[in-house]
Amino acid sequence: MRRTRPLSDSLYLLTLLALGAATLVPFPVRAATYPTSEPGIPVTDAVVKAKCGGCHQADAAGNLSRISWIRTTPEGWEEALKRMVRLNGLTVTPEEARHIVQYLATYHGLAPEEARPVSYFVEKRLVDETVPAELQPTCNTCHAVAQPMSWRRPKEEWTQLIKTHLGYFPVAEATAFYRPPMPPDPSKPNPDKREPWEIAVDYLSKTYPLHTPEWEAFRTSIRQPKLEGRWLVSAYKAGAGPYYGEMTISSVPGSADMVATHTTLTAVSGSSLVFDGKAIVYAGYAWRGRSTGSASPKEVREVMMLSRDGQSAQGRWLWGGYQEFGFEVKMVRAPLGPALQGLNTASIRAGSEATVDLYGANLPAAKPTDLDFGAGVTVTQIVSSTPSRLTARLKVDASAQTGPRDLAAFGAVLPSALAVYQHVDYIKVNPGWGLSRLGGTIGPKGFVQFEAVAYANGPDNKPNTADDVLLGPVPAKWSMKEFYAIYGDDDTKFVGNIDPSSGLFSPAGEGPDPERKDMRNNYGDVWIVATVDGPDGKALTGQSYLVVTVPQYLRFDQPEVNP
Numbered sequence: 001m002r003r004t005r006p007l008s009d010s011l012y013l014l015t016l017l018a019l020g021a022a023t024l025v026p027f028p029v030r031a032a033t034y035p036t037s038e039p040g041i042p043v044t045d046a047v048v049k050a051k052c053g054g055c056h057q058a059d060a061a062g063n064l065s066r067i068s069w070i071r072t073t074p075e076g077w078e079e080a081l082k083r084m085v086r087l088n089g090l091t092v093t094p095e096e097a098r099h100i101v102q103y104l105a106t107y108h109g110l111a112p113e114e115a116r117p118v119s120y121f122v123e124k125r126l127v128d129e130t131v132p133a134e135l136q137p138t139c140n141t142c143h144a145v146a147q148p149m150s151w152r153r154p155k156e157e158w159t160q161l162i163k164t165h166l167g168y169f170p171v172a173e174a175t176a177f178y179r180p181p182m183p184p185d186p187s188k189p190n191p192d193k194r195e196p197w198e199i200a201v202d203y204l205s206k207t208y209p210l211h212t213p214e215w216e217a218f219r220t221s222i223r224q225p226k227l228e229g230r231w232l233v234s235a236y237k238a239g240a241g242p243y244y245g246e247m248t249i250s251s252v253p254g255s256a257d258m259v260a261t262h263t264t265l266t267a268v269s270g271s272s273l274v275f276d277g278k279a280i281v282y283a284g285y286a287w288r289g290r291s292t293g294s295a296s297p298k299e300v301r302e303v304m305m306l307s308r309d310g311q312s313a314q315g316r317w318l319w320g321g322y323q324e325f326g327f328e329v330k331m332v333r334a335p336l337g338p339a340l341q342g343l344n345t346a347s348i349r350a351g352s353e354a355t356v357d358l359y360g361a362n363l364p365a366a367k368p369t370d371l372d373f374g375a376g377v378t379v380t381q382i383v384s385s386t387p388s389r390l391t392a393r394l395k396v397d398a399s400a401q402t403g404p405r406d407l408a409a410f411g412a413v414l415p416s417a418l419a420v421y422q423h424v425d426y427i428k429v430n431p432g433w434g435l436s437r438l439g440g441t442i443g444p445k446g447f448v449q450f451e452a453v454a455y456a457n458g459p460d461n462k463p464n465t466a467d468d469v470l471l472g473p474v475p476a477k478w479s480m481k482e483f484y485a486i487y488g489d490d491d492t493k494f495v496g497n498i499d500p501s502s503g504l505f506s507p508a509g510e511g512p513d514p515e516r517k518d519m520r521n522n523y524g525d526v527w528i529v530a531t532v533d534g535p536d537g538k539a540l541t542g543q544s545y546l547v548v549t550v551p552q553y554l555r556f557d558q559p560e561v562n563p
């Protein structure tokens with residue numbers, strides 16, 4: 001693959017491909033493409049052999065070309081399958097597609113240790129990615145670098161992927177995969193003679209080969225977990241705080257891999273939510289569910305990872321036009337004895353008294369001495385108690401040291417249950433930077449929920465150091481401030497609104513705005529500012545940088561993996 005083809009020829013090739021797709025002429029994926037650098041993973045499933053084997057020919061060992069040399073997430077397989085339907089002429093029923101994705105995501109999937117570093121990608125989190133120098137900017141200009149990092153292939157297949165990109169997305173030739181014809185500084189030639197795509201392929205085949213120690217250790221213990229029963233759920237929603245509740249998991253008659261779920265969640269402010277849904281667990285650990293809610297949110301998608309011992313799960317339940325809203329969720333199997341989930345508050349000030357709620361399961365009737373919050377905190381009274389919630393009165397010594405406290409009660413321990421502080425030293429706005437998308441007419445609006453979180457400086461009495469103590473979310477007054485990027489910046493007038501009490505940013509509509517100078521659209525960048533009443537009437541402020549941009553026209557989402 002030398003650089004012999006000018007861009008116009010690539011476009012010609014794309015047209016040919018498009019014509020080929022339009023007439024849907026299936027052509028075999030040649031046996032000559034079997035990689036030799038690593039052994040394949042034989043396909044044993046009858047449906048996969050029947051539906052894919054016509055084009056992806058089997059070798060003597062039962063390896064299907066391409067498919068046996070690729071491993072990826074459920075989302076990755078769903079994406080590959082959709083392209084087979086869209087461009088290559090595959091026909092499948094929804095049931096067959098679900099079976100195929102389940103089989104491939106399980107036996108040609110990732111080990112949990114491989115999936116965890118890129119879990120933010122399937123959980124649809126907006127993160128500042130760490131991009132290896134070898135892939136920057138070659139592989140992260142069009143999609144997240146987590147896209148390639150979610151796949152495992154031998155060198156031949158990584159190389160094939162480059163060719164697939166050049167065929168389908170020929171712009172990659174000029175913008176990413178090859179060095180520009182003229183180096184930026186001709187006096188400093190690059191000592192590395194490899195093209196960017198070669199550097200990427202060398203790195204990917206070394207770092208993300210088909211066979212890895214993690215996967216070899218994992219593949220022999222893959223099984224469908226037995227999840228039925230009662231689970232305790234702890235959730236956190238930015239802007240709303242913690243929720244506690246339970247999920248009952250039951251089997252679905254006639255289905256080996258799907259479970260039915262019923263969840264109740266209560267916000268510490270008192271409001272309740274009920275969800276009913278279904279979930280599929282891929283590869284024994286990758287939970288993908290979908291639930292309908294009794295109130296807002298009306299529907300959530302659940303993306304979680306089960307622990308190896310099958311006793312807990314963690315992930316994100318998401319919703320919104322850009323999946324920008326979510327619960328951070330942790331679930332544990334309900335034990336037979338007492339279990340502690342969390343408190344309604346994250347912190348309490350030294351020298352004060354407060355009433356706190358403890359959420360859990362199977363909580364027995366308690367006396368004040370049954371709860372131990374550690375040095376400087378005394379439980380003076382148990383105000384009320386039910387098996388799932390206990391309310392206690394706490395008194396904190398004026399001299400109590402700033403720092404987190406574990407709660408020990410009923411033979412269980414809740415680590416860092418409560419922070420004690422002498423005073424709030426500063427606040428931070430989460431997220432530290434945000435991305436909102438204009439919308440409302442052609443596409444959905446992309447909102448951002450901000451929240452203000454308080455901190456104490458900790459023993460070194462310096463802000464923003466490792467020993468700082470997180471004191472939890474605090475109510476704030478919200479406003480917007482210009483981020484001076486261009487002369488005469490008028491962004492705050494056009495980008496949208498921040499709700500002064502809830503911290504929810506709602507973007508303006510998309511499209512050219514006749515009210516705005518030069519009919520520009522409503523994009524821009526601003527500071528989002530939170531103001532909190534600090535100690536001694538002194539206001540504390542924190543801010544976050546917000547970019548408001550155009551709608552996302554291309555979606556890389558594979559929502560079908562959730563039932």
Ligand code: HEC
Binds near residue numbers: 028160
């Ligand atoms: C009608 C022919 C046809 C059928 C049926 C077919 N494929 Fe493909 N497949 C192709 C062709 C052609 C390519 C190479 C071009 C491409 O990647 O789109 C390909 C490539 C692939 C790749 C490589 C993609 C990559 O990321 O490099 C995967 C994975 C794949 N197919 C999976 C499947 C699975 C799974 C099935 C069965 C459910 C299937 N294919 C059925 C024709 C087919």
Ligand code: HEC
Binds near residue numbers: 141169
């Ligand atoms: C010019 C834009 C562009 C660049 C640059 C790019 N990609 Fe992609 N890539 C895409 C698009 C678009 C898709 C989605 C394909 C689809 O939906 O079928 C994709 C999909 C993928 C997939 C999923 C596999 C599949 O069969 O769909 C992988 C893996 C991937 N890219 C890896 C890479 C790597 C590695 C690099 C760097 C060497 C890279 N990409 C650079 C546009 C790009």
